[in-house]
Amino acid sequence: MYHPDMEKGDRHTYDGYIKALTDISRAIASDLFLEDLLKLIVMVTAKVTEVEICSLWLVDENEKPPKIKLKATQSIDPEYVKDRALNLNEGVVGYVVTHKRPITIKNVLRSKRFKEKEMARKLKLVSMVGVPLQLKDERIIGVLNCFTATPHTFSKTEINLLTAVANQAALAIMNTELMLKAQVIQEELESRKLIERAKEILVRRRGLTANSAFRWIQKRSMDSRKSMRAVAEAILLSEDLGYYSSIPHALKKDPK
Numbered sequence: 001m002y003h004p005d006m007e008k009g010d011r012h013t014y015d016g017y018i019k020a021l022t023d024i025s026r027a028i029a030s031d032l033f034l035e036d037l038l039k040l041i042v043m044v045t046a047k048v049t050e051v052e053i054c055s056l057w058l059v060d061e062n063e064k065p066p067k068i069k070l071k072a073t074q075s076i077d078p079e080y081v082k083d084r085a086l087n088l089n090e091g092v093v094g095y096v097v098t099h100k101r102p103i104t105i106k107n108v109l110r111s112k113r114f115k116e117k118e119m120a121r122k123l124k125l126v127s128m129v130g131v132p133l134q135l136k137d138e139r140i141i142g143v144l145n146c147f148t149a150t151p152h153t154f155s156k157t158e159i160n161l162l163t164a165v166a167n168q169a170a171l172a173i174m175n176t177e178l179m180l181k182a183q184v185i186q187e188e189l190e191s192r193k194l195i196e197r198a199k200e201i202l203v204r205r206r207g208l209t210a211n212s213a214f215r216w217i218q219k220r221s222m223d224s225r226k227s228m229r230a231v232a233e234a235i236l237l238s239e240d241l242g243y244y245s246s247i248p249h250a251l252k253k254d255p256k
Contacts, residue, residue, distance in 0.1 A: 038072035058142040133170035198232035
């Protein structure tokens with residue numbers, strides 16, 4: 001991205017963005033929760049760009065039809081941090097997602113595409129740039145927005161560097177989500193193993209069939225308001241301690 005003819009101001013911008021890329025790259029190898037990672041991305045970006053507000057929106061494929069939702073901002077103004085969601089064909093963020101390219105607006109109050117003019121007036125926001133969070137397979141998972149409090153024309157250098165930050169952020173976000181999914185799958189596998197072992201004990205101790213043993217654990221789970229894993233762990237613990245007959249007592253509802 002750096003070119004020998006880069007102006008001094010651009011060089012300063014370049015150095016700052018490299019620092020941002022480094023910080024976000026470190027996050028890829030960390031065990032940050034997704035919420036903390038998103039906060040880190042907007043804080044680092046806002047510091048580098050020296051903008052009034054930086055916000056990060058993510059596409060929610062679980063919604064039908066899919067929506068794009070505000071997930072993080074460094075702003076503490078309640079007018080901006082409130083929950084917001086848009087359809088993929090709405091507003092600036094929707095445009096960036098569907099067209100897969102950055103957008104700049106010199107004055108958001110005069111833009112037909114910008115939908116949140118009342119919020120912009122209250123917070124005195126003027127110019128903005130929105131860049132897609134794009135993965136290597138060209139899939140767009142979100143949008144990174146930056147707003148200024150004074151009129152500003154974002155240079156090609158700024159847009160290119162901000163795009164690099166956004167793409168690195170997309171990689172970090174996807175990595176965190178994959179780690180979370182892997183953790184959930186691992187926990188589900190462990191739960192299944194525990195339930196299978198508990199079923200074997202019930203089959204041996206009570207002469208139940210495998211299906212009946214599963215239903216027994218399921219009913220205990222519902223009656224005691226505990227997870228099936230917790231019921232299975234109680235069965236295994238009672239078996240290990242030689243107190244199998246105490247299992248029903250161990251699964252009583254928690255006192256209110």
